[in-house]
Amino acid sequence: MLSNSVSMPKLLIISGPTATGKTALAIKLAKKFNGELISADSRQIYQGLDIGTGKDHPTNIKIHLIDIIKPSEAFSVAQYQRLVEPIIRSIHQNGKLPILVGGSGQYINAIINPQETFSIKPNNFLRFFLNKFSLKTLQFTLKTLDFKTFNSLNNSDINNPHRLIRKIEIKLYSSKIKTTLSPHYQFLHLSLTASNQVLFSKINQRVKNRLDSGLFTEIKNLLKKYRWSDPGLNTLAYKEFKTGFNQSNIAQWITDEHNYARRQKTYLRLLKPTYFEITNPDYPTNLMALVAKWYNSS
RNA sequence: AGGCCCAUAGUGAAAUGGCAUCACAGAGGUCUCCAAAACCUUUAUUUGAGGUUCGAAUCCUCAUGGGCCUG
Secondary structure, three states: HHHHOOOOOOOEEEEOOOOOHHHHHHHHHHHHOOOOEEEOOOOOOOOOOOOOOOOOOOOOOOOOOOOOOOOOOOOHHHHHHHHHHHHHHHHHHHOEEEEEEEEHHHHHHHHOHHHHHHHOOOOHHHHHHHHOOOHHHHHHHHHOOOOHHHHHHOOOOOOHHHHHHHHHHHHHEEEEEEEOOOOOEEEEEEEOOOOHHHHHHHHHHHHHHHHHOOOHHHHHHHHHHHHOOOOHHHHOHHHOOOOOOOOOHHHHHHHHHHHHHHHHHHHHHHOOOEEOOOOOOHHHHHHHHHHHHHOOOO
């Protein structure tokens, strides 16, 4: 009892780009190791985005953090981070294994490496104005406020309005930073991967399936209650169809999915997971063995 | 058979005879509260062979491939 409360909670993480079969794998693991799933997916958070996001509703396994907000509401990494902590704790208290599963690398990062800048909330009033600034003006503003940070920006960030605005926001409200005790987990991070060639052909197949499953009907129903400008509809498989349900928009969707998969791979690489190549027929066996070893270790 | 038009990156398009440019795709990357977002980098000796010219994607000849018109 005592030793149990002292040891760090175990957390299993399954990540990977879209179309690698993360959820199916996570469900298998949950059954085998008495687990509950926590989605790490920035879009499956939304209610009603089912077909386009490839949302699964497994029958015998509990999955947390899907369908929790309306498409009209904004959501962020920091909110996600705050929601996940208590869920992991309660799963653990029930003697079960929490399994974080998803492809939003930033969400996973927020759990294994929470930041104190999360305590600086977005200021919509400030953002409203900053969003009207030109890139040059934003650069000048940050340079004036916080020369050190400005100077440390790389070529990619210095041209990125989103990032500049956030840096300005952090600087202006830096007095509000609260140092929170970040919970530590004994985590095992496994990531499924495949070559772009393999991924892209799986994606292409999924696109067809989603169209056949009635994606367009889902979108039309969503539009009865929500607008294109709502945050939830700024999502792959939805946003491409703003201008109509036609072939060229489908083509655009496919390439957006390809680009997204590439960005996911790039981001996940930063987190240094243990990789499993899904085209390797031995991968499920190897993966199960690794998880079992970790699960049974103290 | 005769006549006319076209050929530029994987695709679609630019370039008064003067540094081959752009979009999209492809590849690589950035990221710590908008992230399925936003942003950065990168990809050709202009169908082929000759010719004119200081200089050719651009003008001329032939070849090849494609399109149109006439019989």
